[in-house]
Amino acid sequence: xxxxxxxxxxxxxxxxxxxxxxxxxxxxxxxxxxxxxxxxxxxxxxxxxxxxxxxxxxxxxxxxxxxxxxxxxxxxxxxxxxxxxxxxxxxxxxxxxxxxxxxxxxxxxxxxxxxxxxxxxxxxxxxxxxxxxxxxxxxxxxxxxxxxxxxxxxxxxxxxxxxxxxxxxxxxxxxxxxxxxxxxxxxxxxxxxxxxxxxxxxxxxxxxxxxxxxxxxxxxxxxxxxxxxxxxxxxxxxxxxxxxxxxxxxxxxxxxxxxxxxxxxxxxxxxxxxxxxxxxxxxxxxxxxxxxxxxxxxx
Amino acid sequence: xxxxxxxxxxxxxxxxxxxxxxxxxxxxxxxxxxxxxxxxxxxxxxxxxxxxxxxxxxxxxxxxxxxxxxxxxxxxxxxxxxxxxxxxxxxxxxxxxxxxxxxxxxxxxxxxxxxxxxxxxxxxxxxxxxxxxxxxxxxxxxxxxxxxxxxxxxxxxxxxxxxxxxxxxxxxxxxxxxxxxxxxxxxxxxxxxxxxxxxxxxxxxxxxxxxxxxxxxxxxxxxxxxxxxxxxxxxxxxxxxxxxxxxxxxxxxxxxxxxxxxxxxxxxxxxxxxxxxxxxxxxxxxxxxxxxxxxxxxx
Numbered sequence: 001x002x003x004x005x006x007x008x009x010x011x012x013x014x015x016x017x018x019x020x021x022x023x024x025x026x027x028x029x030x031x032x033x034x035x036x037x038x039x040x041x042x043x044x045x046x047x048x049x050x051x052x053x054x055x056x057x058x059x060x061x062x063x064x065x066x067x068x069x070x071x072x073x074x075x076x077x078x079x080x081x082x083x084x085x086x087x088x089x090x091x092x093x094x095x096x097x098x099x100x101x102x103x104x105x106x107x108x109x110x111x112x113x114x115x116x117x118x119x120x121x122x123x124x125x126x127x128x129x130x131x132x133x134x135x136x137x138x139x140x141x142x143x144x145x146x147x148x149x150x151x152x153x154x155x156x157x158x159x160x161x162x163x164x165x166x167x168x169x170x171x172x173x174x175x176x177x178x179x180x181x182x183x184x185x186x187x188x189x190x191x192x193x194x195x196x197x198x199x200x201x202x203x204x205x206x207x208x209x210x211x212x213x214x215x216x217x218x219x220x221x222x223x224x225x226x227x228x229x230x231x232x233x234x235x236x237x238x239x240x241x242x243x244x245x246x247x248x249x250x251x252x253x254x255x256x257x258x259x260x261x262x263x264x265x266x267x268x269x270x271x272x273x274x275x276x277x278x279x280x281x282x283x284x285x286x287x288x289x290x291x292x293x294x295x296x297x298x299x
Numbered sequence: 300x301x302x303x304x305x306x307x308x309x310x311x312x313x314x315x316x317x318x319x320x321x322x323x324x325x326x327x328x329x330x331x332x333x334x335x336x337x338x339x340x341x342x343x344x345x346x347x348x349x350x351x352x353x354x355x356x357x358x359x360x361x362x363x364x365x366x367x368x369x370x371x372x373x374x375x376x377x378x379x380x381x382x383x384x385x386x387x388x389x390x391x392x393x394x395x396x397x398x399x400x401x402x403x404x405x406x407x408x409x410x411x412x413x414x415x416x417x418x419x420x421x422x423x424x425x426x427x428x429x430x431x432x433x434x435x436x437x438x439x440x441x442x443x444x445x446x447x448x449x450x451x452x453x454x455x456x457x458x459x460x461x462x463x464x465x466x467x468x469x470x471x472x473x474x475x476x477x478x479x480x481x482x483x484x485x486x487x488x489x490x491x492x493x494x495x496x497x498x499x500x501x502x503x504x505x506x507x508x509x510x511x512x513x514x515x516x517x518x519x520x521x522x523x524x525x526x527x528x529x530x531x532x533x534x535x536x537x538x539x540x541x542x543x544x545x546x547x548x549x550x551x552x553x554x555x556x557x558x559x560x561x562x563x564x565x566x567x568x569x570x571x572x573x574x575x576x577x578x579x580x581x582x583x584x585x586x587x588x589x590x591x592x593x594x595x596x597x598x
Contacts, residue, residue: 087480181386183503184523204482205504217518217596222507224483256598272458295517297596298553 002041002066003245004112005033005238006131007121007144008101009046009070012274013081014230016088019179020203021228024274025056025249026080028121028144031231034275035265036119037237040245041195043112045069047104049077057198058278068109075100090224103182108134117245120164120279124154132163140191140244140251142166144237150176167217168237170201184215199240199259200278209259213252218242219297221267221289228273232266238266257290264289300342302331302364302544303411304537305398305430306443308369308422310344311573312380313527315387320527323573324355325379327420328445330530333535333574334564335418339544339583342411344368344430346403348376358578367408371544374399387525388502407433415460416544420496420533421445424455431462439543439550441465443536449475458495482507483514498539498558500532508558512551517558518586518596520566527572531565534577538564556589562587 012026017117033044043066051279052072060067076099084091089285108131116139119129128143135141141164150173150216161167167190171183180186183200187210190198197211211217247254271277311325330587332343359366368505381416383390405503406432415438419427421423426443434440450454466489470482479485482499486509489497496510503522508515535594538561546553563585570576 038437136310182390182523182525184521202504205501206516214593216598217521217598219505219516219518219596222386222483222514222516224481226481255366294598295515296459297515297518299515299558299593 001245003117004043004115005119006045007123009048010078015083017086020074028234031234032121032238033065035235037244039242045106047071047100049100052077073100099171119241125160140165144168158168164196167195168199174200216256226270229270233270235269236262236266272290300544302416303342303414304418306422308347308532309377312408315380316385320572330533331420332364333362334534338541339508344405345474346370348399351376357421359525366508372399407586418540422454424459439464443467462496465496466494467498515555525569528569531568533566535561
């Protein structure tokens with residue numbers, strides 16, 4: 001089954017202590033879409049300016065991503081620039097130029113309105129609402145967010161939570177939202193805000209799913225070197241939703257493996273700048289790492 | 300098979316935002332010994348003063364811990380006092396009174412010298428050497444340490460590492476020892492210092508075993524409330540070593556389950572002040588949590 005993904009489509013300029021990479025393909029929707037494309041057909045909804053490199057459109061197409069919902073308009077593509085510290089755990093934003101994203105308010109193409117799997121990648125909650133409102137009868141809706149929206153758009157986000165099946169956030173955001181230090185207590189509180197499934201991401205420490213069948217503790221694939229973690233969270237959710245949309249049978253029966261697959265796609269994302277490593281990955285390599293992770297956590 | 304445990308035997312006064320508990324039974328060897336006692340007979344080596352409460356000797360005895368190697372001498376028992384912040388991740392030492400521990404230099408009782416499983420719980424590396432030197436042909440030797448010894452006794456610790464089968468440390472200590480941010484790279488470096496097996500403990504994020512069979516990613520049992528984490532690391536290693544000493548077959552075949560058992564005993568430790576929760580735990584409760592952890596991490 002195909003999956004509708006809306007979020008940011010951007011150019012990322014990323015500095016690490018080792019290297020500087022200007023104007024990489026980035027944005028939450030780009031990472032999520034490429035990740036999901038390993039499992040399901042993807043319909044991308046976003047906006048880019050007329051400066052958007054043609055090679056990035058070609059990259060989407062190589063992943064068979066449906067670009068009918070990607071607007072190309074006069075102006076500049078959303079540009080984000082950030083710098084990582086040596087341990088890759090802390091980054092600071094150097095620059096955010098919204099460009100054409102500032103006035104983005106998509107109208108879904110007719111055939112996107114019947115999407116069953118909807119992934120609202122990290123953008124303003126009001127935009128996530130706007131897109132979701134145009135989908136007729138979604139079967140499964142997931143959303144990601146970031147600390148910025150918890151700070152400046154909490155009422156919108158709280159309204160969105162009531163419409164979600166799955167909400168994904170990282171451990172510091174879970175703390176920010178619930179004021180709880182304990183992840184399991186935070187998860188309980190987040191369920192009360194609406195979503196049936198909640199995932200807390202803990203970076204290299206893995207992730208925790210909470211749902212009707214209780215908790216699942218998902219390990220992270222062991223990486224000896226993280227080149228650039230930008231987009232890892234988006235890749236994770238893209239992988240999870242791509243796997244769920246493709247899987248046969250009830251959601252609950254597939255959820256654990258979906259998270260392991262999301263986690264593995266995120267591991268590839270971290271091994272290169274922007275999407276450079278993810279886009280060279282094959283489904284066979286992903287399956288191989290899932291097998292390894294099974295072996296590494298079996299007891 | 301019985302297990303020889305040396306380390307500190309102390310009185311701990313522990314403050315948390317919720318409560319203050321003076322003069323609890325504590326010390327690395329006390330926690331490790333009680334944890335190991337769920338699986339194997341334990342021989343404890345330590346020293347206490349004549350102020351040591353009789354009820355704590357009774358507690359050791361209830362766990363069938365052999366106290367022939369526990370010296371009771373005139374003077375004050377080692378007393379540690381510490382305070383935890385609200386999230387239990389940071390603690391500060393308020394007071395350390397070494398008391399009779401200052402001149403502790405144990406001579407092992409004759410029948411302890413043939414011990415096959417030796418656990419050198421956290422004390423000065425020179426003392427760990429001193430005890431290990433008295434054991435004739437140990438089959439499996441494990442040691443724990445702390446940041447203090449990395450700071451003030453690194454040469455002694457490095458010498459000790461060459462004599463160990465298993466070295467256990469937490470993630471910040473691994474970083475301190477190797478200057479590596481990446482746990483898997485740190486593990487490689489630590490193997491080069493001697494130990495065949497290395498475990499990095501990550502608190503509520505679980506632990507990583509590295510050994511001849513590669514890595515094992517061990518989850519932590521999900522706790523909704525941590526009352527007092529003091530001694531959790533000692534309980535973990537006590538559980539690991541107790542399980543290994545009791546298990547049939549080669550070490551490698553039992554190591555993963557040993558770590559899961561250690562992790563579960565540590566979870567009980569965190570649920571009460573000092574040893575109050577651990578000592579009320581039953582083997583059946585431990586087995587039950589191991590089963591739950593299996594279910595929580597299966598995919």
